[in-house]
Amino acid sequence: SEVVYSIVDNLICSELKENVSALEWQTAIFAVEDQNYLIAQSTQLFMQIALGFEVARSQVDLTVLTESVAQDFRELIEGNLDKNLIVPPTQGIADLLQLALAAWDDLATELKRAVRSSEIPSTSVKEVARLSRISLSNVKQAVKLYVKAGLISGTEAPVYVVDITAAQRSLLAKLAKETSLLSYGYDPERSWERLNETRRDFLSTHWKLLLGAPATETYPKVEKTKNVCIVQQMFHVLKDFELLEIAALEVARGDAQKLQEVVELEPLAVKEMKVAMRQYSGFNITCDDLSYTDDEWEGLVGEMGKFRALTQEAAVEFILTNEFNGSSDLLLGDLVLESEKRIKFGSRSPIVPPPYSQKVLEQFIEEIDPTLLDFMDALKSADSLRVVAGSISLMKQVDKIKKEFLRKAGASNPSLPIGRIDVASKQIMLTHKIFKEKLIMMSTLNATGISLETSLAEFEANQRYLRDGGNGLDAVILHRFDIFKEYDKVMAKWQVYKDTILEKRADIESIQTALRELIVELEIALQLYTIPDDPLRAEMQWSILAYTLIGVFVCAVMCVACVVYRRYGGHKEKLKQEQAQV
Numbered sequence: 157s158e159v160v161y162s163i164v165d166n167l168i169c170s171e172l173k174e175n176v177s178a179l180e181w182q183t184a185i186f187a188v189e190d191q192n193y194l195i196a197q198s199t200q201l202f203m204q205i206a207l208g209f210e211v212a213r214s215q216v217d218l219t220v221l222t223e224s225v226a227q228d229f230r231e232l233i234e235g236n237l238d239k240n241l242i243v244p245p246t247q248g249i250a251d252l253l254q255l256a257l258a259a260w261d262d263l264a265t266e267l268k269r270a271v272r273s274s275e276i277p278s279t280s281v282k283e284v285a286r287l288s289r290i291s292l293s294n295v296k297q298a299v300k301l302y303v304k305a306g307l308i309s310g311t312e313a314p315v316y317v318v319d320i321t322a323a324q325r326s327l328l329a330k331l332a333k334e335t336s337l338l339s340y341g342y343d344p345e346r347s348w349e350r351l352n353e354t355r356r357d358f359l360s361t362h363w364k365l366l367l368g369a370p371a372t373e374t375y376p377k378v379e380k381t382k383n384v385c386i387v388q389q390m391f392h393v394l395k396d397f398e399l400l401e402i403a404a405l406e407v408a409r410g411d412a413q414k415l416q417e418v419v420e421l422e423p424l425a426v427k428e429m430k431v432a433m434r435q436y437s438g439f440n441i442t443c444d445d446l447s448y449t450d451d452e453w454e455g456l457v458g459e460m461g462k463f464r465a466l467t468q469e470a471a472v473e474f475i476l477t478n479e480f481n482g483s484s485d486l487l488l489g490d491l492v493l494e495s496e497k498r499i500k501f502g503s504r505s506p507i508v509p510p511p512y513s514q515k516v517l518e519q520f521i522e523e524i525d526p527t528l529l530d531f532m533d534a535l536k537s538a539d540s541l542r543v544v545a546g547s548i549s550l551m552k553q554v555d556k557i558k559k560e561f562l563r564k565a566g567a568s569n570p571s572l573p574i575g576r577i578d579v580a581s582k583q584i585m586l587t588h589k590i591f592k593e594k595l596i597m598m599s600t601l602n603a604t605g606i607s608l609e610t611s612l613a614e615f616e617a618n619q620r621y622l623r624d625g626g627n628g629l630d631a632v633i634l635h636r637f638d639i640f641k642e643y644d645k646v647m648a649k650w651q652v653y654k655d656t657i658l659e660k661r662a663d664i665e666s667i668q669t670a671l672r673e674l675i676v677e678l679e680i681a682l683q684l685y686t687i688p689d690d691p692l693r694a695e696m697q698w699s700i701l702a703y704t705l706i707g708v709f710v711c712a713v714m715c716v717a718c719v720v721y722r723r724y725g726g727h728k729e730k731l732k733q734e735q736a737q738v
Contacts, residue, residue, distance in 0.1 A: 176242055176245070176309065176311065177240075177311075178311050178312045178313035179240055179313070180240050180241075180242050181302075181306045181309075181311050181313040181315055181318075182313050182315070182318050182437055183239065183240045183241055183242075184241060184242055184302055185299065185302050185303065185306070185315060185318050185319050185322060186318065186322055186433070187228070187231070187232060187239075187241055188232060188253075188295060188298055188299050188302055189299055189319065189322035189323055189325070189326060190228060190322075191225065191228060191229065191232070191256070191295045192292055192295050192296060192299070192323070192326035193325050193326040193329050193426075194221060194224065194225050194228070195225065195260065195263070195288060195291050195292055195295065196288070196292065196326055196329035196330045196332075196333050197221065197329045197332075197333075198218060198221045198222060198225065198263075198267060198288075199263075199284060199285070199288040199333045200329060200332045200333040200336055200422075201214045201217050201218040201221065202214075202218060202266075202267050202270050202276075202284050203281070203284075203333065203336035203337060203339075203340060204336065204415075204419070205218070205270050205271075205276060206270070206276040206280075206281055206336075206340055207336060207339060207340055207412070207415065209415055209416075209419070210419070215270070215271045218267055218270065218271055219268075219271050222264045222267050222268060225260060225264070226260070226261075226264065229253065229256070229257045229260060230257075232244070232253055233250065233253050233254065233257065244298075245302075245305045245309075246301055246305055248301050249298050249301045249302060249305070252294050252295070252297050252298040252301065253294075253295075253298050255294045256291050256294035256295045256298065259287055259290040259291040259294060260287075260291050262287050263284065263287035263288060263291055266280055266283055266284050266287065267284065270284075278342075281337075281340060281342055282342065285337060285342060285343070288333070292330075299319055299323070302315070302319075303315050303316055303319045303375075304374075307375075307376065314436070314437070314438075316375050316376055316378070317365070317378060317436050318433075318436065318437055320361050320364070320365065320378075321365065321429075321432060321433045321436045321437075322433055323361065324358060324361055324362070324393075324429050324432075324433075325426050325429045325430060325433065327354055327357055327358045327361075328358070328397065328400065328422055328425050328426050328429060329422065329426070330350075330354050331351065331354050331355065331358070331400065331401070331404055331422070332400075332404065332418050332419070332422045334347055334350045334351040334354055334408075335351060335404040335407045335408050335415075335418055336407075336415070336418075338351060338407070338408040339407050339408065339410075339412055339415060347408075348408070351404070351408060355401060358397060359397075362390065362393070362394060362397075363497075364378055365378065365381060365390070365436065366380065366381045366387070366390060366501055367380055367381075368380030368381075380521075382517070382518070382521060383435070383441050383514075384443070384510075384511050384513060384514040384516075384517040385435065385440070385441050385442060385443035386432065386435045386436065386441060387500075387501055387502075387510050387511060387517060388443065388446065388502075388510045388511075389428065389431055389432045389435055390432055390501065391501060391502035391509075391510040392428045393425065393428045393429050393432050394501075394502075394504070395502075395504040396421065396424050396425035396428050397425050398504050398505075399417075399421055399425075399504075400418065400421040400422055400425050403417035403418045403421055404418050445512050445513045446509065446510070446511075446512040446513075447512070447568070448509050448512060448565075448568065450568075450569055450572055451507055452507060452508075452509040453561075453565040453568060453569070453572060453574060454507075454572070454574070454577060454686055455503075455506060455507035455508045455509065456499070456508055456509055456561060456565075457558070457561060457562065457565065457574055457577050457578055457581075458506075458577055458581060458682075458686070459495060459498050459499050459503075459506065459508045460499060460554060460557075460558050460561065460578075460581075461577070461578060461580075461581025461582060461584070461585065462495055462581065463492065463495040463496060463499060463554060464551055464554045464555070464581070464582070464585045465581065465584045465585035465588055466488060466491050466492045466495055467492060467531065467547045467550045467551055467554075467585075468547055468551065468585055468588035468589045468592055469488055469588045470488035470489055470491075470492055470535065470547070471543050471544060471546075471547035471588075471592050472588055472591050472592045472595065473488050474535055474540065474543045475540050475543070475544070475592065475595045475596070475599070475601075476595065476664070478538060478540050478543075479540055479595065479599040479600075479601065480595070480598075480599070480664060482664075489532060489535045492528070492531075492532070493528075493532070496520075496524065496528055499520070500517070500520045500524075512564075516557075516560075519557055520557070523553050523556070523557070524550075524553055524554070524557065527546070527549050527550050527553050528550060530546055530549070531543070531546035531547065531549070531550050534546040540599075540601055541601060541602075541603055544592070544596065544601070544603050544606075545603075547592070548605060551585070551589075558578070562574055562575065562578060571688055572688065573685060573686065573687070573688050573689070575628055575629050576622060576629060576685040576686075577682070577685055577686055579618050579621060579622055579629065580622060580678070580681060580682040580685040581682055582618065583615060583618055583619070583622075583678050583681075583682075584675060584678050584679070584682070586611055586614060586615045586618070587615070587653065587671055587674055587675060587678065588671075589611055590608065590611045590612060590615070590657060591657075591667060591668075591671055593606050593607070593608040593611060594608060594657050594662075594667065595664075598664075608657070612654060612657070615650070616650075619643070619646070619647065619650070622643070622681075622685065623639075623640070623643055630689075632689065633689045636684075636689060638684055639681070639684050639685070642677065642680055642681045642684055643681065645677045645680075646674070646677045646678060646681050649670070649673050649674040649676075649677050650674055652670050652673070652674070653667075653670040653671060653673075653674045656670045657670075
């Protein structure tokens with residue numbers, strides 16, 4: 157039987173929880189958020205016509221869309237039992253939907269004129285932009301009231317998470333809309349503000365969903381995402397958003413040719429977000445383990461190395477500030493967090509894949525996250541020893557997880573120089589670790605587990621392994637002149653750094669200078685070590701060189717022969733002339 161709701165202002169009757177299922181709450185919130193998305197999309201289609209972009213296709217799509225939005229609004233207000241769509245549960249929601257529908261009717265009138273017109277005046281663009289904002293604002297407020305009503309009802313449906321995931325799709329359409337308005341030249345200052353606000357809102361919500369957020373006076377706590385399938389899907393969402401954002405900004409800055417990319421990328425990003433919407437609602441949350449490409453394995457191992465080095469660098473900066481009155485804004489702590497986010501959730505650029513299995517994600521959540529949290533708390537304190545201990549613990553946790561990555565990467569493709577990449581990146585970490593240990597010795601800190609001599613010896617041993625092989629690494633083939641040349645440069649800078657470190661009265665500035673110069677060469681070496689040895693190519697290079705030398709030799713012989721012949725021929729001619737005169 158049809159449920160009749162008792163409505164008094166924004167209150168709902170006690171029967172609401174019993175009569176409205178979790179599925180109905182989710183359906184209602186998805187449906188009203190659909191209106192946000194469709195209004196923004198219709199405005200974008202209008203702007204495509206105004207800009208003269210794919211006019212015929214945009215007019216057809218806009219015609220279909222305007223009819224769909226009107227029907228959807230009526231169903232939101234009247235309900236639809238076949239679709240599990242309830243009538244508005246509060247008077248406030250009903251009022252806002254009526255206001256949104258009225259604004260939509262006015263907006264639809266302007267949109268239909270665009271379909272029939274060969275040219276759209278600027279006054280029409282201004283009016284569409286205004287009415288679009290009014291409709292979107294009313295619908296957005298209605299969504300908030302739906303969420304509030306759902307929370308009050310005590311439903312088991314994750315109404316708040318359902319809302320913010322659905323809103324992400326609307327933000328993608330709004331991003332395209334604001335881009336087109338800027339391209340047209342409409343109210344540039346405010347349009348830029350709205351575009352940037354849309355970008356910020358999308359990213360803020362994206363990381364809220366992944367990292368979680370504490371409860372507020374209005375909304376409940378958002379739990380961090382712990383399901384690897386959702387993490388992997390959100391990686392695709394962010395990747396497509398970033399590509400869309402790049403194209404949108406280029407259009408907004410005046411490159412109208414990039415509008416094609418915006419039009420193509422926006423539905424792709426929306427499609428990926430729709431999958432994530434269902435996952436956060438409890439659907440399709442199982443998946444197979446991922447298989448990485450060679451580039452992805454290299455990117456993951458490289459980022460792990462970077463993360464490991466940043467922990468030591470952050471500790472160095474803290475000690476300099478805390479113990480030696482140095483100046484530092486400690487942004488390195490933020491860089492540590494950003495690097496960990498790339499490893500745990502993936503990154504488009506630099507290339508870092510999301511976790512390949514639930515087990516790997518759980519390792520990060522259960523082992524790395526608590527240790528990292530302690531380290532970040534230590535960086536906010538005034539306790540250098542706590543920071544030193546935290547940096548050591550975090551480094552050990554990273555090495556523990558990394559071993560499994562190295563094993564799996566090696567099994568995936570034995571020819572990948574993953575071991576070299578790991579050791580080469582470790583060298584950068586060791587240079588910061590050595591500086592940290594030197595600072596501890598120079599200060600009054602009484603840290604345990606610190607051995608400068610051990611770290612120096614480990615660096616030099618790793619250099620030998622990288623060149624000559626050993627400790628699981630193959631020796632560099634003889635024809636890798638690029639590596640041998642860079643190796644010599646590294647060792648020259650290393651000797652300067654080592655000598656400076658070992659000076660009893662070494663000043664900090666000299667150490668920092670030597671360290672910077674050494675790291676420049678280590679970064680270059682790291683890039684070279686990512687290139688696999690190719691004996692066949694090297695042999696071909698030798699063959700080419702040999703044939704080239706033979707060719708040069710033959711040419712030289714021929715040249716000498718020509719010179720001798722000309723001289724001999726000239727001499728004979730001269731003798732003939734002398735004999736003729738006699």
